[in-house]
Amino acid sequence: MTLHVLYLVHDLADPAVRRRVLMLSAGGARVTLAGFRRGDNALAAVEGLRPIELGVTADGRFAQRLGAVGKACLSISRELRDVARPDVIIARNLEMLAVANRAVTAFGGRVPIVYESLDIHRLLLRGDLVGRMLRGAEARLGQKAKLLITSSPAFVENYFRPLSGLDLPVLLLQNQVLALGEEADAPAPVRQRRKGDPWRIGWFGALRCSRSLAMLSALSRAMGGRVEIVLRGRPARSELKDFDNVVAAEPHMTFRGPYRNPEDLPAIYAGVDYVWTIDFFEEGQNSNWLLPNRLYEGCRHGAVPIALAGTETARFLEDRKIGLVLPDADGSRLQELFEGMDEESYRHAFETVAKQHPSLWSVRRDDCEALVRRLATLSTNADGAASVAVAGSPTYRDQGGLS
Incomplete structure (x- = not known):
């Protein structure tokens, strides 16, 4: 039987939501997508899937x-009245x-919930009454969950285990690039640079960090076009207040x-030499702990x-001896790095990244199939037996429990 996943999301236009839906579908699951539209953002297109807007x-x-x-x-009972009872509900983010808890009731109970949390909101980390109330709400709402999906071991080490109050098995799904065809094993493309070309830094994805914008x-x-x-x-x-005018005023910066x-990843990363993976948006907390999409996207290409x-x-990066690591957030350090950059040092840096295995x-x-098999183990019928066949064993990175 095909696993039916109801995926409840906070932002239907989030490209990471699209990637997860594609991943579940590639693994053999049937996906029903429901969630909120974030302002005027166009919905992330997933072929053959029409989301339910909440x-x-x-x-x-x-x-x-x-x-x-x-x-x-x-209103969830009404919104999902035409949806068949799912085998698993994945809830992306706390809201x-x-x-998801209300949806389980609407479906008559006994539908397992998976809590997917790929960022730790700063409100959850506050030490005051607001923070304690939100963490308490997360712990209560998570009582019916059977699994936590997160994207960085630092989230587990710094938040979920010591602070969250949750007691769940953990599945680590890093923000890796979805590669379903022959390109999965292809090496990173060889870079062709012309002598004298400017160095190009790509800052791609969710652009939310005003300090990064100012530093770049x-x-x-300072480099005068170099x-x-x-x-x-x-x-x-x-x-990023007045983003368009700020970027338009910069002579050596473009927004595409x-x-x-x-x-589109191969094309956009082919046009840059470096990828900016720094984020100060929630400095000292989420920004220090995350492993961003752009890290995997940039290195893969x-x-x-x-x-x-x-x-x-x-x-x-340091564990793998790749990339460039700034010792601190002083903009002069960044300038010094590029003042000393030459073709030989760049070529060495590129080659150390390119030598890493594409996996x-x-x-x-x-991997997609292993994820769906892991989710299928959560699905139980009224007698407690598996309602969806499970083939093989998961190859994803189960991290054990939080307790």
């Missing part, structure tokens, strides 16, 4: 999002965990709009990553 939310407006979630909880702007100006900055993705305009993941010392990304950066079809 409402509209606004970026950066937490109170508004809570109201929208409350309304969705009240969707609340909706200052670098490009370094160019290319931006691609979805800018968080609630965080959104892209499809994974289809031959771009040399730039990270900041003391972060999980830097630890990842380090990619999710393959067999």
Whole structure:
């Protein structure tokens, strides 16, 4: 029997949501997608799938999002009336965990919930009453969950195990590139640079860090055109005020709009030499712990990553002796790095990245199948027996429990 997954998401336009749906489908699951539209963002297109919209939310407006979630909880039975009972419900982020609990009731109970948390919101980390209340809500809502999916071991080490109050087995799914065909084993493309070309740094994906924008702007100006900055993705305009005018005023910086993941990745990374993996948006917390999409995307396609010392990304790179790690966030250090950059040092940095096995950066079809098999083990009928056949054993990285 084909596993039926109801995927409840906070932002239907999030490219990472599209990637997860593609991954589940490639693994053999049937996916029903439901969630919120984030403002005017166009929905991330997934061929053959029409999502169920539960409402509209606004970026950066937490109170508004809570109201929208409350309304969705009240209307979820009606919204899902034409949906067959799923075998598993995946709830992406805390607000969707609340909706998932109501959905289980709507389906008559006994549908296992998977809590997918790929970022730790700063409100959850506060030491005051607000933080304690949110962590308490997460622990209560997570009582019906059977599995936690997260993307970085540092999230487990720094939040889920010591602070969250959850007691769940953990499945680590890193933000790797989806590679379902022959490209999965292809080596990183050889770089062809013309002598004298400017160094190009790509900052791609969710653009939300004003300090990164300022550092990259200052670098490009200080280098007088010897370094160019290319931006691609979805800018968080609630965080990057007047983004379009700011970028337009920079002589060596361009914004080239959104892209499809994974289809457009080879082309966009072919146009840059380095990938910016630094994030100060929630400095000292989520930003220090995450392993971002752009790390895997850039390395898979031959771009040399730039990270900041003391972060999980830097630890990842240092363990493998690849990439460039800035000792601190002083912009002068970044300028010094590129003042001393030459073709030989770049070639060495590129080759150390290119020598890594493609499987380090990619999710393959067999990984997708292993994920679906792992989810199938959670699905039980009224007698407690598996309702979906499980073939083989999962090859994904089960991390044990939180306790």
